[in-house]
Amino acid sequence: xxxxxxxxxxxxxxxxxxxxxxxxxxxxxxxxxxxxxxxxxxxxxxxxxxxxxxxxxxxxxxxxxxxxxxxxxxxxxxxxxxxxxxxxxxxxxxxxxxxxxxxxxxxxxxxxxxxxxxxxxxxxxxxxxxxxxxxxxxxxxxxxxxxxxxxxxxxxxxxxxxxxxxxxxxxxxxxxxxxxxxxxxxxxxxxxxxxxxxxxxxxxxxxxxxxxxxxx
Amino acid sequence: xxxxxxxxxxxxxxxxxxxxxxxxxxxxxxxxxxxxxxxxxxxxxxxxxxxxxxxxxxxxxxxxxxxxxxxxxxxxxxxxxxxxxxxxxxxxxxxxxxxxxxxxxxxxxxxxxxxxxxxxxxxxxxxxxxxxxxxxxxxxxxxxxxxxxxxxxxxxxxx
Numbered sequence: 193x194x195x196x197x198x199x200x201x202x203x204x205x206x207x208x209x210x211x212x213x214x215x216x217x218x219x220x221x222x223x224x225x226x227x228x229x230x231x232x233x234x235x236x237x238x239x240x241x242x243x244x245x246x247x248x249x250x251x252x253x254x255x256x257x258x259x260x261x262x263x264x265x266x267x268x269x270x271x272x273x274x275x276x277x278x279x280x281x282x283x284x285x286x287x288x289x290x291x292x293x294x295x296x297x298x299x300x301x302x303x304x305x306x307x308x309x310x311x312x313x314x315x316x317x318x319x320x321x322x323x324x325x326x327x328x329x330x331x332x333x334x335x336x337x338x339x340x341x342x343x344x345x346x347x348x349x350x351x352x353x354x355x356x357x358x359x360x361x362x363x364x365x366x367x368x369x370x371x372x373x374x375x376x377x378x379x380x381x382x383x384x385x386x387x388x389x390x391x392x393x394x395x396x397x398x399x400x401x402x403x404x405x406x407x408x
Numbered sequence: 409x410x411x412x413x414x415x416x417x418x419x420x421x422x423x424x425x426x427x428x429x430x431x432x433x434x435x436x437x438x439x440x441x442x443x444x445x446x447x448x449x450x451x452x453x454x455x456x457x458x459x460x461x462x463x464x465x466x467x468x469x470x471x472x473x474x475x476x477x478x479x480x481x482x483x484x485x486x487x488x489x490x491x492x493x494x495x496x497x498x499x500x501x502x503x504x505x506x507x508x509x510x511x512x513x514x515x516x517x518x519x520x521x522x523x524x525x526x527x528x529x530x531x532x533x534x535x536x537x538x539x540x541x542x543x544x545x546x547x548x549x550x551x552x553x554x555x556x557x558x559x560x561x562x563x564x565x566x567x
Contacts, residue, residue: 279464280500280522284455287559327458328559352498359502367499388519392560392567 235386235394236374236408242381243373245269246345250309250337253322258335260307260345261380268377268402269305273346273353273369275312276324281388282368283328289372290329292395300403303377306332309346311353312366313339349373349382374398376405384408445547446473447508452554454538455518455561460531465490465523465554466563469514469542478505478545479514486538488527495520505545517563532556 245261252258270289274282286308293301308325310316313336316324321334339355346353351369359365374384384402386394398408452467471477482490493500506521508514516522525538532538537553544550561567 276459277462278500279457279462279524280495280518281498283458283559284518287455287458291560324458354499361502363502365499365501367497370498391562391565393565 234408235390236384236398237386238407239383239385242376242379242383243349245375245380245382246348248309248335248341248345250335250341251318253318253325253334255318258333260335263333264305264307264375265380266377267303267305268405269307269375269380270372270402271307271309271349271375271382272372273309273311273342273351275310275356275366275368276316276320277312277364277366278368285372285388285390286325286328286332288390288392289395290332291392292399293329293331295396296399296403300400301331303403304399307335308332309335309342311339311342311346311368312356312364313337313342314356315364315366350385374402377403378405442474444473445471445475445477445508445510445544447471447477447544447547447550449542449550449552451563452552453557453561453563454525454532454554456532456534456556456559457528458559461526461528463487463525463528463532463538464518465525465538465540466516466518467523467552467554468516469508471508471510471512471514474510475546476510476512477508477547479508479542480505480545481543482523482540483543484525484538484540486529486532486540487525488529489525490540491524491526493522493524495522500524508544534558 245264248260250258272285274285276282289306293304293306296304306329310321316336318336321336325332325334343353343355346369351371353369354367356364356366370388372386372390373382374386375382401408448470450468450470452465454463454465457463469479479492482492484490491502492506494503506514534556536556538556539551539553542550542552
């Protein structure tokens, strides 16, 4: 027994020295390590009190009027607020959803409504949105219109976006929403929220449930 | 009693082994307490972009030295403009430099800091690479060949 204890102690000592020898351990600047400890089980947050679908009429990528409630009634729907001049989170979020969607049977892909609402309507014209979304999934509905209308709709979903403004170098700074809201085809209520860290696998696992309005 | 005695010789052996291992690793990592910055790059990738003019890049700059340095600019033959961005809330702000702390690292990751490539000469495609040069306040520049991954690449899962 004793022998075993000593061996373990020696290993521990070696491990400790290895850590301190390579530094970095004490700097606290390694968020990667923290993320891996999350042990995340479930990407979606199920809302006790679902959001009402915003009463939103905007312009789609063909330049036509799009009434969100009318067009998506009875369909499973995902809504995200972002902008096309966003290199990181917006395309990642939309691509994650698009890749997961393509794994559904065609009939279910056609049933699902994925709606991308721009937070930068001056730059994201119907044509610009259309070009960008074509590179992700042509079935995604892209909407643009007055920023105030978009901001008000986002606010009803607990999503805060600011109007684009210029920084000191004259570059336009826009904001994107941090959440994707999923609406049930049964109730049309926004009952699930996904954060930025939701992956392709999370959406792949959950989309079949969302198609039925079930909890993942 | 006899058994315990028999096991004793293991103790003086085990401890020096651990100490030697640690000592070797210390020199191996070259983390001199006050030495100059020793920079290296790992985990670099570019997700294949949607647009053919703009892309984001991610990497980690590790400093094994005892002195901090600063990343002051990034250049690339693939793009006319590469800038450093910090994510503040849900918008991004361009910054002129970022610290690489002593015995620490500067992390660019999705949702946090990122390199922003603009005016790309051609669209980076999965399987290709984009060469960049990182410039620092004191250390020599580092050239990095950044692999282009899928649009949905997740460094946590490697997919």
